[in-house]
Amino acid sequence: MTQQRTVRVGVVGIGRGLAFIEQSTAELGIELVALCDTWAERLDEINAEHGVATYTDYDAFLEHDMDAVVLANYFHQHAPFAIRALQAGKHVMSETAACMTMAEGVALVREVERSGLVYMLAEQYPYMAFNQEMKRLYDEGAVGEFRYGEGEYIHAMSAQFLNSISPGVDHWRNWLPVTYYCSHALAPVMHITGTTPKSVTGFVVPYDEGDAEKARTVRRMDTAGMIVLTMDNGALVKLLQYDLRGGGHWVRIHGNRGLMENTRIGGHHGQDRVRVWRETWEKPDGVPEEMVYKPDFPQHNDKASKSTHFGGDFFMNLIFADAVRSGTAPYFDVYRGVTMAAVGILAYRSALSGGAPIDVPDFRDEAERAAYEDDHWSPDPAAAGPGQPAPSVLGHVRPPVAGREYAEEVWADQDELMYGGKVFGG
Ligand SMILES: NC(=O)c1ccc[n+]([C@@H]2O[C@H](COP(=O)([O-])OP(=O)(O)OC[C@H]3O[C@@H](n4cnc5c(N)ncnc54)[C@H](O)[C@@H]3O)[C@@H](O)[C@H]2O)c1
Numbered sequence: 001m002t003q004q005r006t007v008r009v010g011v012v013g014i015g016r017g018l019a020f021i022e023q024s025t026a027e028l029g030i031e032l033v034a035l036c037d038t039w040a041e042r043l044d045e046i047n048a049e050h051g052v053a054t055y056t057d058y059d060a061f062l063e064h065d066m067d068a069v070v071l072a073n074y075f076h077q078h079a080p081f082a083i084r085a086l087q088a089g090k091h092v093m094s095e096t097a098a099c100m101t102m103a104e105g106v107a108l109v110r111e112v113e114r115s116g117l118v119y120m121l122a123e124q125y126p127y128m129a130f131n132q133e134m135k136r137l138y139d140e141g142a143v144g145e146f147r148y149g150e151g152e153y154i155h156a157m158s159a160q161f162l163n164s165i166s167p168g169v170d171h172w173r174n175w176l177p178v179t180y181y182c183s184h185a186l187a188p189v190m191h192i193t194g195t196t197p198k199s200v201t202g203f204v205v206p207y208d209e210g211d212a213e214k215a216r217t218v219r220r221m222d223t224a225g226m227i228v229l230t231m232d233n234g235a236l237v238k239l240l241q242y243d244l245r246g247g248g249h250w251v252r253i254h255g256n257r258g259l260m261e262n263t264r265i266g267g268h269h270g271q272d273r274v275r276v277w278r279e280t281w282e283k284p285d286g287v288p289e290e291m292v293y294k295p296d297f298p299q300h301n302d303k304a305s306k307s308t309h310f311g312g313d314f315f316m317n318l319i320f321a322d323a324v325r326s327g328t329a330p331y332f333d334v335y336r337g338v339t340m341a342a343v344g345i346l347a348y349r350s351a352l353s354g355g356a357p358i359d360v361p362d363f364r365d366e367a368e369r370a371a372y373e374d375d376h377w378s379p380d381p382a383a384a385g386p387g388q389p390a391p392s393v394l395g396h397v398r399p400p401v402a403g404r405e406y407a408e409e410v411w412a413d414q415d416e417l418m419y420g421g422k423v424f425g426g
Helices: 016-022 040-050 058-062 075-087 102-115 129-139 159-164 183-193 268-272 301-305 312-326 334-352 366-370 401-412
Strands: 007-012 030-036 053-055 068-071 091-094 119-121 146-154 197-205 224-231 236-242 248-255 258-262 274-277 290-293
Touching: 007 016, 007 058, 007 312, 016 030, 016 312, 030 040, 030 058, 040 053, 053 058, 058 075, 068 075, 075 091, 075 102, 091 312, 102 334, 102 366, 119 312, 119 334, 129 183, 129 248, 129 258, 129 268, 129 274, 146 183, 159 401, 183 224, 183 236, 183 248, 183 334, 197 334, 224 334, 248 268, 301 312
Parallel strands: 007 030, 007 068, 030 053, 068 091, 091 119, 146 236
Antiparallel strands: 146 248, 197 224, 224 236, 248 258, 258 274, 274 290
16 A cells, blocks of 8 residues: 555544544554544543544534544534534545435535535445455446345344443434435445436335334334335335344345345355356356355455454545545545435435335536525424424334333443443433
8 A cells, every 4th residue: 555645534423433543544544633522531531542632622623733524423413514624624534424404415515516625425335345346246247237236234233232322312323214324225236336326215114112122212213214216227226224133234236147245144244255146148158157255355455354344444444545645536425425315315205205206316416406405304303393204104103111211221321331421312
């Protein structure tokens, strides 16, 4: 790896954000220089351990001498934080999702264009070795033209774990509609095939009163979201995400000359193999109909293999640092980032309307995006009011009293909290 210069990064949020400490390395050419969180006690501990400047106030943090800001604050507050960072002259890498409303998405793309700075959506799933291998295969024509795909991100959690990472009744993990966190399922399909969603239809597995584990939480959104997309080349894609049992991340790409997918066997680590299927009458000579193998990363295999999220975090950070160094937009730029967030928003709108398809605007086109500049439709409890959606297709579900009691027990014990020092909402 050759780097022209080190990118000095500040991180907001010390939950997921702490993963970026590990990515502050000479190999990546990234140096973590500042951290910001409202959780002062924990910041002091991190400061003592890592000697990095810490801030509890975002505006003061933005004055720190650094090149870029990584946003790992609350899921539903990234766009306003990104806009302020860009206005302060910092490049931005934002955790999922880019925006919570269509209006925020429009404001964000306009600010990136005005500033001329680099914006990247922090999606690491496309850079896992099996997804990079599927991109390599796709690019060399191994399965022909993309016709149908699937992306799944299923993350079942115990009540204890969920409560520990969702401190407070109004913490986003307790109300975020199940279609919104769709980028882990969608980004690999977009990256492998180079296609973009043009139309979205959403379906929801409703809130499940019979789920005994969920009854020990204050979660009040639905169980899972299924999204059907028409891509810009006409291909269909099915996405599935959230709270079903049997966690994992899966991608399936059907081309008009073959199929490839990652495997579903052998527990959580069994998903790191690629399966390629070509029919006997059109497979290349000398290869079997079916191949199943564990691919290496195309480069930096040793270092990436040791990194979190199946190595995806290593590449995501490298790609961001290289984008800052070269001043060129990465693949998951603001347009693709906001498009993925729009898929989550519009899929929920579609699900609430009984599954009507909705067009995804082209955020590069000022005339198309301007139609959404005042669209503040949001399930955020802080934005509640006439016309705003409830967290579940069933409406405002009331979680059981026992769920609130157990959740409060977990929140009261700071040692049990994974991160996020403050209990959010009433
Ligand atoms: N890519 C991944 O695999 C992955 C994994 C986990 C989380 N995430 C994303 O990371 C983000 C953060 O999630 P999380 O899991 O860390 O939980 P979280 O949302 O509870 O943590 C957010 C952190 O930001 C801090 N924060 C919030 N507002 C702030 C403000 N105004 N000023 C300073 N600090 C503030 C909070 O105190 C908290 O520590 C979310 O967008 C989530 O989707 C991504």
